[in-house]
Amino acid sequence: MHDRRALLALLFALPLVAWGGLSLYYSGILGPLSAWAAAGYTLASMAIFFLSRTWKKAVALFTLLFTLVLVVFLLQRPSNTRDWQPDLALLPSAKLDGDRITLHNIRNCDYRTETDFTVQHYDKTFDLNALTSIDLFLVDWGLGSVVHTMLSFGFNNQQYVTISIEARKEQGEGYSTLRGFFRQYELTYVVADERDVVRLRTNYRQGETVYLYRIRGDKALFREVFLDYFRSINQLNNTPAWYNALLSNCTSVLRGHTRPYFRKVLWDWRLLANGYADEMAYEKGMLDTSLTFAELKRRSIINPKAREADRDPDFSQRIRAGLPGMDSPAQTK
Structure with missing residues (x-):
């Protein structure tokens, strides 16, 4: 890591990393790949903060990645037509x-x-x-x-x-x-x-x-x-x-x-x-x-x-x- 501020940014981002990983894991929108997507997102998020040259670049890349996960979350739609209990x-x-x-x-x-x-x-x-x-x-x-x-x-x-x-x-x-x-x-x-x-x-x-x-x-x-x-x-x-x-x-x-x-x-x-x-x-x-x-x-x-x-x-x-x-x-x- 080339900028210690990236570590501080990671600490603030950890709740979003956890939320995003769990969101992908539970969403099911990606079918059997959901667990892999959750693991990939979590690892990629951590890597961004350790490999980026500046904390600003790390924050920008993480924001882009989290936005993609948020879009997947928001694409889920409630329904009244499921196989209910x-x-x-x-x-x-x-x-x-x-x-x-x-x-x-x-x-x-x-x-x-x-x-x-x-x-x-x-x-x-x-x-x-x-x-x-x-x-x-x-x-x-x-x-x-x-x-x-x-x-x-x-x-x-x-x-x-x-x-x-x-x-x-x-x-x-x-x-x-x-x-x-x-x-x-x-x-x-x-x-x-x-x-x-x-x-x-x-x-x-x-x-x-x-x-x-x-x-x-x-x-x-x-x-x-x-x-x-x-x-x-x-x-x-x-x-x-x-x-x-x-x-x-x-x-x-x-x-x-x-x-x-x-x-x-x-x-x-x-x-x-x-x-x-x-x-x-x-x-x-x-x-x-x-x-x-x-x-x-x-x-x-x-x-x-x-x-x-x-x-x-x-x-x-x-x-x-x-x-x-x-x-x-x-x-x-």
Whole structure:
């Protein structure tokens, strides 16, 4: 190396080298050559900084090489026509008619085990004037600081529709957080019965703890959030989008739909470490504050209630029985 500044430039470029190599490796756009392309890009990037006569030339050559990799990444296009897993094959949609909204393809799988189930869907019409609650589910699979989030919309405290924002997986495909950064999954909204998406996590998956909280607010705000969800859900039927483990995941997309709640929250580290989202919501007065947060969190675990309720048609009512704040009526504005 003829210029020590090239070494400094390499240190700054290393994250881009790593990203570019992984992007090529996971892209699949080059078929069986993807792994070779990733290795070649990484080696060429390193060589540029060691063999170039000046740091400016090294930066210029690396920028050109990285731009080519970025173009390959951007050439990947999301699709709605892949060989999807059966439980993710049908996209939900909604049709609004005044104050009534008809939801299509509400999922309600009949589970025997986590992986053995019968896929079922149904359509249902709801009166938006009866939308009286929003509840937040946090699903902790052991990491604590990172969880899965879902919102459930309640109609007169009798009927509930849960929306889970997920990576849409193909047949035989598992979920990998690392792959989730590189356009490997499409984004999907699972609109489901609570006996599906909640019971799957409390009764059939091992090692997952589910918390349930009632969100404070008024009916006008609930309606705004609910309709915003379904505008995006309908749009995905025509314009598929990529899932991204950082930028377009269960919590970042949820936050976009619930922005009326966050107008006074410019930034909070717990928006990224979403395992502490309930603590943030408690501090902002969005949850029941009649108890300490520690006591609220302890009493909000629903796994035992869900296992007892299991297939009961009153599953939603039973998992809420006795939970703090569940009797709080929505305000009308």
